[in-house]
Amino acid sequence: MTFTRMKLFSVVTLIGLLTLSTVHQACAADVSMSDKNFFENAAQANKAEIAASEMAKSKSKNPQVLKFADQMIKDHTEAYAALSALAKSKGVEIPTEPSLMQKAKAKLLSTKDGKDFDEEYAESIGVAAHKDTVELFEKTAKNADDADVKQFATKMLPGLKHHLAEAKKLEASTDD
Structure with a gap:
């Protein structure tokens, strides 16, 4: 040449x-700023759920906690992949880690053991985090500017509500 x-x-x-x-x-x-914020918050929520559930698998001996953690890892890994594909199709980069606040909560969770760990995992990662995530997805399903983002949020809501219901059962069982 x-x-x-x-x-x-x-x-x-x-x-x-x-x-x-x-x-x-x-x-x-x-992509509107509010839809970009949804992508960011949803990605971080998935990554936080996965990380905390992986921690639960190594710290808990409770079969119910372990079963819930396995399900969260599976479902949130799949949800993150679907979110990532949608974001990529819109030209939006999403976070690959939890937020700093979520990392701090995980660090606090890591200091607990045994029944204390199980109770905190069920309450903070199971119930509280899923309440926040359901709220985020409900708001997005109603108000997203992009039709695909709105459809994605709507499609994911039943699974998230199921997670919240299961988390509430888990929380009740660990409070014994």
Whole structure:
């Protein structure tokens, strides 16, 4: 390849990359701030649920807690993957970790053992976190600007409400 062809190839490649970057930014620019906030909060909620449930698998001996944790890991991993695919189709990058507040709560949870751990996991990760997440998804299902985001939130709500109901049962069983 001659020097001129190499220069031309480099310029064409650079233009292609810049075009892709511009298209990606344009797609993300079409997503409203409230929908971007939904993507961020939903991603962080999924990652927090997964991390805390993995901790429960290593710290708890309670079969009900372990069963709930397994289900949360499975369901929230699938939910994160679906959310990630939707975000990618909209040109939105989502977090890959829980928020700083969620990490702090997990750190606090990690200091507990035995029955104290089980009770705190059921209350904070099971019930409280799912109440917040159900509220987020209900608001988004009603008010999202993007039809696909609205549809996603609506589709996920029954599963989240089921998680909340199961978490409440778990909380009642660990309060004995």
